[in-house]
Amino acid sequence: MASTGRHRLTEAWAETAPSTSKVAGLAGQPQPRDQQTFGGTDVPLQPLRHNIRLRKNVDQDCGGRARGSRKRQALPPRLKRDDDTFSTSIAALPSDLLVHIFGHLDVKAHRFVLPLVCRQWNDLLVRPLALWNHVDVDFAEEVQTGASALVPLLQAGSPVTQPGGAFAIVRQDSITRWLQRRASAVRSLRLRGSGDLEGALVPVTDRPHSQEYVEHPRIHDFNRFGLATILTTVVVSLEELVIERCYDLITTAAFRAMGGCKKLKVLSLKGIRSMLDIEDFEAIAALRQLEELVLDCDQPPEPEPGSEEIKWGLPEFPEGMLHLVNMTHLTLSCHYGITELPAGITSLNRLEVLNLDFCTLSALPAVLGELTALTTLDVEGNLYLGDSFRGATTPIGAATSALAAPPFPLDLEGLQSLRYLNLNSCGLTAIPSVLSTLRNLETLDLEDNDLAVSLPEWHLSSSLGYLSRLQCLNLAQCRLETVPAQVEKLSSLRILDLTNNRIGNEGLPMSLARLPHLRAIGLKKNALTAVPRVLGYMRSLQEIYLEDNADLQVNAPLDFLLELPNLRSVMIGKQSGTWSPCSMLYMTDFMMKLMAQHPTKNILRISCPGHNATPFDEEDAAA
Amino acid sequence: MRTVILRSSDGADHIVSSEAASLSRTVQSLLEELEAKEGEESPLIVPLPNVCDCTLRKVLQYCIQHTEPGTNLTGRIHVSETRRRDLEVWDRNYMLVSTDELYHLVMAAHYLNVPGLLELCCEGIANLIRGKSPQHVRQHFGLVNNFEKAEEEDIRRTNLWALVDEKELAKK
Numbered sequence: 172m173a174s175t176g177r178h179r180l181t182e183a184w185a186e187t188a189p190s191t192s193k194v195a196g197l198a199g200q201p202q203p204r205d206q207q208t209f210g211g212t213d214v215p216l217q218p219l220r221h222n223i224r225l226r227k228n229v230d231q232d233c234g235g236r237a238r239g240s241r242k243r244q245a246l247p248p249r250l251k252r253d254d255d256t257f258s259t260s261i262a263a264l265p266s267d268l269l270v271h272i273f274g275h276l277d278v279k280a281h282r283f284v285l286p287l288v289c290r291q292w293n294d295l296l297v298r299p300l301a302l303w304n305h306v307d308v309d310f311a312e313e314v315q316t317g318a319s320a321l322v323p324l325l326q327a328g329s330p331v332t333q334p335g336g337a338f339a340i341v342r343q344d345s346i347t348r349w350l351q352r353r354a355s356a357v358r359s360l361r362l363r364g365s366g367d368l369e370g371a372l373v374p375v376t377d378r379p380h381s382q383e384y385v386e387h388p389r390i391h392d393f394n395r396f397g398l399a400t401i402l403t404t405v406v407v408s409l410e411e412l413v414i415e416r417c418y419d420l421i422t423t424a425a426f427r428a429m430g431g432c433k434k435l436k437v438l439s440l441k442g443i444r445s446m447l448d449i450e451d452f453e454a455i456a457a458l459r460q461l462e463e464l465v466l467d468c469d470q471p472p473e474p475e476p477g478s479e480e481i482k483w484g485l486p487e488f489p490e491g492m493l494h495l496v497n498m499t500h501l502t503l504s505c506h507y508g509i510t511e512l513p514a515g516i517t518s519l520n521r522l523e524v525l526n527l528d529f530c531t532l533s534a535l536p537a538v539l540g541e542l543t544a545l546t547t548l549d550v551e552g553n554l555y556l557g558d559s560f561r562g563a564t565t566p567i568g569a570a571t572s573a574l575a576a577p578p579f580p581l582d583l584e585g586l587q588s589l590r591y592l593n594l595n596s597c598g599l600t601a602i603p604s605v606l607s608t609l610r611n612l613e614t615l616d617l618e619d620n621d622l623a624v625s626l627p628e629w630h631l632s633s634s635l636g637y638l639s640r641l642q643c644l645n646l647a648q649c650r651l652e653t654v655p656a657q658v659e660k661l662s663s664l665r666i667l668d669l670t671n672n673r674i675g676n677e678g679l680p681m682s683l684a685r686l687p688h689l690r691a692i693g694l695k696k697n698a699l700t701a702v703p704r705v706l707g708y709m710r711s712l713q714e715i716y717l718e719d720n721a722d723l724q725v726n727a728p729l730d731f732l733l734e735l736p737n738l739r740s741v742m743i744g745k746q747s748g749t750w751s752p753c754s755m756l757y758m759t760d761f762m763m764k765l766m767a768q769h770p771t772k773n774i775l776r777i778s779c780p781g782h783n784a785t786p787f788d789e790e791d792a793a794a
Numbered sequence: 795m796r797t798v799i800l801r802s803s804d805g806a807d808h809i810v811s812s813e814a815a816s817l818s819r820t821v822q823s824l825l826e827e828l829e830a831k832e833g834e835e836s837p838l839i840v841p842l843p844n845v846c847d848c849t850l851r852k853v854l855q856y857c858i859q860h861t862e863p864g865t866n867l868t869g870r871i872h873v874s875e876t877r878r879r880d881l882e883v884w885d886r887n888y889m890l891v892s893t894d895e896l897y898h899l900v901m902a903a904h905y906l907n908v909p910g911l912l913e914l915c916c917e918g919i920a921n922l923i924r925g926k927s928p929q930h931v932r933q934h935f936g937l938v939n940n941f942e943k944a945e946e947e948d949i950r951r952t953n954l955w956a957l958v959d960e961k962e963l964a965k966k
Contacts, residue, residue, distance in 0.1 A: 275920030282953040287928035317956030339956040
């Protein structure tokens with residue numbers, strides 16, 4: 172391909188032959204003068220003057236550059252890479268091009284290398300350039316950089332080679348001053364604290380052999396207006412603010428300052444460790460441009476026995492939230508005050524992601540179905556949510572009697588865009604029948620719900636069969652003894668997780684073989700006593716997990732698994748209990764056959780007590 | 795496919811397909827103007843007074859390579875995986891030029907506004923800077939340290955966000 176290009180070029184070249192000779196004629200003449208200018212001994216001493224001359228050439232007299240290249244050809248190749256000619260070049264590049272080049276380097280270079288090269292570069296780099304669109308302040312990293320920057324300083328004056336117990340701390344005024352000059356370029360600001368470093372014990376570095384440890388001091392000197400001060404400097408341009416693990420920075424003043432950043436589109440506060448005030452939140456509610464809001468609290472500390480209810484995060488779902496009508500993403504994690512969602516939530520009709528995990532919701536609002544743009548709904552860990560679904564699980568036949576009318580007429584039919592639904596640990600006792608309307612659902616997570624409450628079979632799974640697009644179904648830790656019958660109707664299912672149930676050999680019906688796309692099946696920690704035959708009929712199966720079934724033995728050849736064309740991994744083994752000699756024999760046999768079939772793949776993996784998930788070894792088996 | 799003539803600063807003409815020439819947005823807009831003025835039939839001659847012959851030749855190598863069948867005009871979208879990898883290798887070899895040539899090339903790419911080439915050249919120059927200390931950068935590009943000692947220290951400090959407590963240090 173390259174040769175064609177060259178060929179076409181030479182053709183073009185031949186056709187323009189007369190003009191080339193003209194060039195040669197032009198270039199021949201001024202060559203001596205050229206050499207004088209470029210090759211003169213005084214040049215390296217006066218780079219700036221040289222520089223100006225070259226820029227002039229570029230702007231006005233391009234012939235000069237052509238002559239330059241002629242000269243290069245005339246000189247011996249040793250001198251071709253004369254750094255001097257380029258030195259003037261890089262300094263002569265227009266500043267926008269220089270910034271473009273700097274853009275290919277990392278932020279460490281922008282802050283610690285490039286400004287120290289020469290005054291011109293430094294003057295350029297303090298301007299509000301596109302380079303400063305994203306500013307990332309990682310406290311732990313800054314502390315380290317600050318301490319290592321000290322090393323040459325100390326070496327100059329004192330014999331100490333390492334900064335020993337001297338710790339650098341992040342300075343509020345350093346950041347503010349740095350941001351001030353670049354403020355109008357800053358679109359996104361990210362602060363990443365490190366709560367773990369403070370108070371941690373670190374070894375004294377200047378005495379390498381001592382076992383002494385010192386407590387790491389505070390890593391920043393921010394007062395309660397610290398974050399507010401920083402935000403005020405970038406208030407005009409800021410569109411994205413992410414604050415992680417800086418719970419001590421999030422103060423009333425900081426909230427007010429956030430409310431001032433009118434262009435803010437993304438606001439994400441992660442790792443909050445306190446109560447939040449509704450009044451504080453009102454400041455955020457003024458940000459009408461907001462598209463993404465994340466208020467993510469850490470798990471609260473364990474309560475003292477006998478103490479009162481813990482208050483954590485927001486005390487309620489703030490009314491002000493309902494004004495943020497441009498929001499597409501809302502995450503409120505671990506707010507113990509949020510027990511219900513107001514009906515007014517329908518005003519947030521652009522919401523695509525709604526994440527309310529580990530709150531204390533007792534019901535979903537009846538109007539939830541009106542949020543038609545939702546693609547992701549996550550209510551994991553809302554332990555009391557199950558009650559609100561129980562009314563809705565009443566079968567249609569029974570609903571005809573007035574007494575059985577569901578107390579929460581939860582209608583999810585509008586959620587036709589919903590792809591992901593997480594009901595992990597929601598206190599469910601059955602698979603809610605309202606789910607049957609979610610025809611486009613791809614992932615359903617029902618882990619850790621007690622689905623084994625003795626109810627008739629139709630009650631347990633009547634809704635599942637309609638989810639024809641479902642690809643991942645998580646039924647781990649649901650105390651199931653059999654796989655719900657309707658699972659076999661999920662024709663798109665790819666992953667089925669049944670880990671940590673009580674499924675015995677009868678619990679896995681033959682009808683599961685009808686799932687044409689099933690790729691992975693998780694049967695870890697169940698009550699299986701033999702490898703289920705049905706696995707051999709699941710043609711698409713790639714991964715089988717059978718670990719920690721304490722009573723599992725292999726009492727028949729495993730040849731039926733050899734038929735699976737895409738099998739990649741079989742995990743089998745147990746932490747407690749032993750294998751019978753017969754099992755060992757059949758597994759060795761299976762392994763030999765697998766090796767004959769796929770010599771390059773290591774499919775069977777066995778973990779025994781003491782040998783955690785090691786590849787099955789022939790010698791082990793023989794012994 | 796229509797051909798156009800690109801005339802360098804020193805008067806050398808290069809005949810290329812308008813497709814290849816249009817990778818340069820500067821040329822593309824000039825072509826559109828010319829076409830509107832002169833009509834479809836007359837030969838299109840685009841004078842490029844800021845690019846010398848030898849650099850233009852190198853730029854056109856790039857343009858032709860990147861408009862080979864299988865590439866579309868806007869760049870590398872819809873290009874097959876193998877073709878993309880071939881181009882990457884070609885680009886790497888294409889960048890094996892002297893720093894001097896690289897400078898001329900980046901100026902030309904900037905003036906002609908060839909986005910892909912500009913990125914390639916900028917990455918090339920950035921690679922020369924990457925991993926070097928300020929002294930090494932100065933040495934490599936022959937720049938002169940025109941800072942006062944105190945000024946240099948000051949710049950270093952203003953770019954640090956975490957500083958060591960001086961009082962604590964004095965105690966040690």
